[in-house]
Amino acid sequence: MTGGHAHGATPPARKDVSAGRLIAVLGGSGAVAGALILIAFTATDPAIQANRARRLDAAISEVLKGPARYDTLYVVGDALAPQPPAGVDPASAERVFLGHDEDGTATGFAIVAEAPGFADIIRVIFGYDPATRTLIGMKVLENKETPGLGDKIEKDSAFVTQFGGALTPLIGVKQGAGKGDSAEVDMITGATISARTVIKIINQALERLGPALAAQGATAP
């Protein structure tokens, strides 16, 4: 203790405290802190996981326009399999969700993909029908884009609804400059980078997963 601070809280130590005591105090409080965090983690983790699963589930239903049920399929090379590749944790393996209607007919895939936007990673989920190469729906899962401008990719329903029925690969056009092509998506004035990123995320994901999705579509029961 130098006591140099004008308003130091504790008076300068009267005598030297042994190093062992300092280590014991820090180590002891560290252990207690660790135990507390462990208790809090155990208590809250189920709810946190449930929240996350519920959010994903709601998003899948939204972009597939309310499927009767959906299956989780894992991407293994250029094909889809009901099991993740050997040695990969199911939670971290790349997966898509295949929706079915009441009759059990496959209606389309829900795919989660992400890329850096204007501020941070933008994560979107979109529904895709490989038979017609059109999108079913799109929802932004995560974005930190500028409030009021970039976050329109999530909040502006005029932008979001265009993705339903759009032919892929998508073409981003300036508002009102489209030629009526069904692959055209009107960008957002003032949020060009954010809007372009969403289109890019979808096009790149389909380019990457296209063969696997097409193969699955052909062999689907």
Next chain:
Amino acid sequence: MKQSTARDDLVRGVWQENPVLVTALGLCPTLAVTNSVANSLTLGVATFFVLLASSIMVSSVRRWIPGEVRISTYILIIATFVTVADMVLAALVPDIHKALGAFIALIVVNCIILGRQEAFAGKNPVGRSALDAIGNGIGFMIAMLLMGSIREVLGAGTLLGFPIFGSNFEPWVIMVLPPGGFLTLGIILLVMSAFQQRRLRPAAASAAEPERRAA
């Protein structure tokens, strides 16, 4: 006498030494997350909880903490409560937790909290420390809510998510962006100091009067 001390401990942080509006501490969250009332309230409540829990903990163990390691022990205590608050918010209000992002974790480095441990809880009994923490926590919450309501009303045309203007209202978007935070805080501090000066002026004028006569 004891009664007035307890009241002083509580009220000091709310008004005379309001951590944000008077001592200008904790400005980072005040500027960053106050773009809506819900965000302000949640961070205010989380900070309040962390401040109160840390102050009680620090003042109850203050006798056993050697001066050499007190800051690291305080930070350890604060960080523990912040982590707990972070998990509880993620479990209970996932949407708001998502909106606040890193700012919950950053409560650890909020200087109001470490400041109160260093200036008060580290050398006062548990009861007084708790009162001091409650006062400062409320003071912080008042400042957050003040900022949050002004910015949300002007910047989004809503209060707690409910529209309050007609459909012709064009949101003043800059108010929910960072510059709007600076603008709002600046105006609030301006109004605060104008009040302060008005309160001090009569006293200052009467004190200056005799000198002028003498000169």
